[in-house]
Amino acid sequence: MSTVVKTSPHETRTMPAFDVYRVRKDFPILHQTVHGKPLVYLDNAATTQKPQAVIDAITHYYRTDNSNIHRGVHVLSERATEAYEKTRLAAQKFINAADSREIIFLRGTTEAINLVAQTYGRKHVGAGDEVLVTNMEHHSNIVPWQMLCEEKGAKLRVGPINEHGELLLDEFEKLLGPKTKIVAVGHLSNALGTINPIKQIVGMAHARNVPVLVDGAQAVPRMPVDVQDLDCDFYAVSGHKMYGPTGIGFLYGKAELLEAMPPYQGGGDMIASVTFDKTVYNRLPYKFEAGTPNIADTIALGAAIEYLNQLDLKNIEKHEAALLDYATGQVQEISGVSVVGTAQEKAGVLSFVMDDIHPHDIGTILDSEGIAVRTGHHCAQPVMQRYQIPATARASFGLYNTREEVDALARGIRKVKEVMG
Ligand SMILES: Cc1ncc(COP(=O)(O)O)c(C=O)c1O
Numbered sequence: 001m002s003t004v005v006k007t008s009p010h011e012t013r014t015m016p017a018f019d020v021y022r023v024r025k026d027f028p029i030l031h032q033t034v035h036g037k038p039l040v041y042l043d044n045a046a047t048t049q050k051p052q053a054v055i056d057a058i059t060h061y062y063r064t065d066n067s068n069i070h071r072g073v074h075v076l077s078e079r080a081t082e083a084y085e086k087t088r089l090a091a092q093k094f095i096n097a098a099d100s101r102e103i104i105f106l107r108g109t110t111e112a113i114n115l116v117a118q119t120y121g122r123k124h125v126g127a128g129d130e131v132l133v134t135n136m137e138h139h140s141n142i143v144p145w146q147m148l149c150e151e152k153g154a155k156l157r158v159g160p161i162n163e164h165g166e167l168l169l170d171e172f173e174k175l176l177g178p179k180t181k182i183v184a185v186g187h188l189s190n191a192l193g194t195i196n197p198i199k200q201i202v203g204m205a206h207a208r209n210v211p212v213l214v215d216g217a218q219a220v221p222r223m224p225v226d227v228q229d230l231d232c233d234f235y236a237v238s239g240h241k242m243y244g245p246t247g248i249g250f251l252y253g254k255a256e257l258l259e260a261m262p263p264y265q266g267g268g269d270m271i272a273s274v275t276f277d278k279t280v281y282n283r284l285p286y287k288f289e290a291g292t293p294n295i296a297d298t299i300a301l302g303a304a305i306e307y308l309n310q311l312d313l314k315n316i317e318k319h320e321a322a323l324l325d326y327a328t329g330q331v332q333e334i335s336g337v338s339v340v341g342t343a344q345e346k347a348g349v350l351s352f353v354m355d356d357i358h359p360h361d362i363g364t365i366l367d368s369e370g371i372a373v374r375t376g377h378h379c380a381q382p383v384m385q386r387y388q389i390p391a392t393a394r395a396s397f398g399l400y401n402t403r404e405e406v407d408a409l410a411r412g413i414r415k416v417k418e419v420m421g
Helices: 020-025 052-065 075-096 109-124 143-152 170-177 198-206 257-261 295-311 313-332 360-367 381-387 402-418
Strands: 001-008 013-015 103-106 130-134 155-159 180-186 212-215 234-239 250-252 270-274 280-283 337-340 349-353 372-378 392-396
Touching: 020 280, 052 075, 052 295, 075 103, 075 295, 103 109, 109 143, 109 180, 109 212, 109 234, 109 250, 130 170, 143 155, 155 170, 170 198, 180 198, 198 212, 250 257, 250 349, 295 313, 313 337, 313 349, 349 360, 349 402, 360 372, 360 392, 360 402
Parallel strands: 130 155, 130 180, 180 212, 212 234
Antiparallel strands: 001 013, 103 250, 234 250, 270 280, 337 349, 349 392, 372 392
16 A cells, blocks of 8 residues: 655655554664664554654653642643643544543553443343353453352353364354343453454344443554444553553443442542432442542543554554564464464464463563563463463564564574474
């Protein structure tokens, strides 16, 4: 894809719409050596690196605007409040929520799912009821539901996956019954890269009046997401996986559901009035934002969203798809390497195992080559159990990764074979 750019008053040039080498300059951390080799950062599913714009937003806030929000009448407080609320509007637009009241700032995906389990879940799930997840969920979309089921005497049901790591939709639909009170499903699997057919899943669940929570941690940095089009009821996001800071993320929830849910935590800001007899809760979204929030990182998340908007997620999606294709081809050419997760619809993640070599050794030898990958169960132990493996090595891509880095990965894997062989 290319765009025509006016480079001078007399000249126009066709430029690539997405120039990865230019983009890399925005990320200071990438330009370093590790063990004497240029850093090749392929651990983006764990966390992404931050562009200068995000780093600057944090510094700017603490240097010029630091103040508590919502309650102050002075200039600093007004500026901080305005910047904080500006991120809410940016987040609303980013996932196309109908209303900014539907965006609740939290620490991230884990906290967002716990919020829904502890509020909506506690209110609607009772003894004998069921919560439906899939076999490929991250622990953060399993354990909060398990805790709820344990407390309520309810049952966690699990939609099975095939050998490629694709959800078996027919089986999944059969598990949806009158006892199902909520479906919780990942948009993009961090362990396999599988993209789940969310619209279809939502259609199946809504036909039975069952709401759907989507874990969007890995999807939002990799593809345009439109929650109104998906028609999901809740969508959970982590800022640090979308080039923003750690410690901030958000939950999208349909307003009518959020309105009817009890608060998650009590404290300042989430109230309209308090007496010892009765507390009246604040309106949305503040009802769910008790106490002083993570103001600096929320503002910097706004900078990350603006950065992604400028690059355009459609370009990022194409860039990463080409990279994943190329990497899959390169890695599969090496004998003794097997890719885990070969879904038709897949993005961002290349999990693999090597004959007779423990993933931990793969990770350590790649690190000695300056290549950062993750090894282990990726907080998705039930996926590992499904494939009867203890762990995988996982290369996960971000918008700044290049074909040359994929070549370095392939060379690194060959070195692993040499050293361990
Ligand atoms: C698919 C998925 N869901 C949820 C999470 C949890 O995100 P966080 O730790 O930012 O809350 C992760 C993090 O790896 C993830 O990959």
